[in-house]
Amino acid sequence: MAVLPILQYPDPRLHRKAAPVTRFDAALERLARDLIDTMQAAHGVGLAATQVDVHQRVLVADASETHDQPVVYVNPVIVAGEGDSTLEEGCLSVPGIYDRVARHERVRVRAQDVHGAFFEVDADGLLSVCLQHEMDHLDGRVFVEYLSRLKQTRIAAKLRKQQKRTG
Numbered sequence: 133m134a135v136l137p138i139l140q141y142p143d144p145r146l147h148r149k150a151a152p153v154t155r156f157d158a159a160l161e162r163l164a165r166d167l168i169d170t171m172q173a174a175h176g177v178g179l180a181a182t183q184v185d186v187h188q189r190v191l192v193a194d195a196s197e198t199h200d201q202p203v204v205y206v207n208p209v210i211v212a213g214e215g216d217s218t219l220e221e222g223c224l225s226v227p228g229i230y231d232r233v234a235r236h237e238r239v240r241v242r243a244q245d246v247h248g249a250f251f252e253v254d255a256d257g258l259l260s261v262c263l264q265h266e267m268d269h270l271d272g273r274v275f276v277e278y279l280s281r282l283k284q285t286r287i288a289a290k291l292r293k294q295q296k297r298t299g
């Protein structure tokens with residue numbers, strides 16, 4: 133088990149675009165395991181590899197009420213989206229900040245498991261928002277970038293101050 137450090141906004145490494153996974157090997161399985169451990173230790177519902185400074189298209193999500201059903205998504209893509217949703221979001225890379233973001237209400241996501249097998253998930257509610265949020269991370273986008281310029285500036289300043297305090 134390995135709990136990895138999570139990059140904190142406004143770290144520029146959060147803006148790197150992740151590369152597709154081409155090798156379904158033991159290293160990928162280890163990364164998936166570490167992402168799950170890190171997400172669970174932080175009590176998150178989702179975590180993208182980008183957030184632990186690994187720039188490969190891998191994310192984990194667990195929207196179950198019992199927080200014991202994590203799913204690994206390798207090379208995820210949205211193949212269909214419909215409806216509108218504006219749920220309040222938070223992010224393990226932006227601690228203490230919550231705001232509403234406009235997303236699809238429902239998405240169909242196609243991805244691979246750690247062995248390379250393709251699967252599809254029809255998501256709505258929390259899982260739908262979570263998958264869209266985590267897939268944004270893989271493209272180097274953090275949810276606060278959907279907010280106004282003024283809010284983004286305030287959030288970045290607040291987090292920089294917090295980071296200075298905690299060293």
Ligand code: NI
Pocket residue numbers: 222223224225265266269
């Ligand atoms: Ni996030």
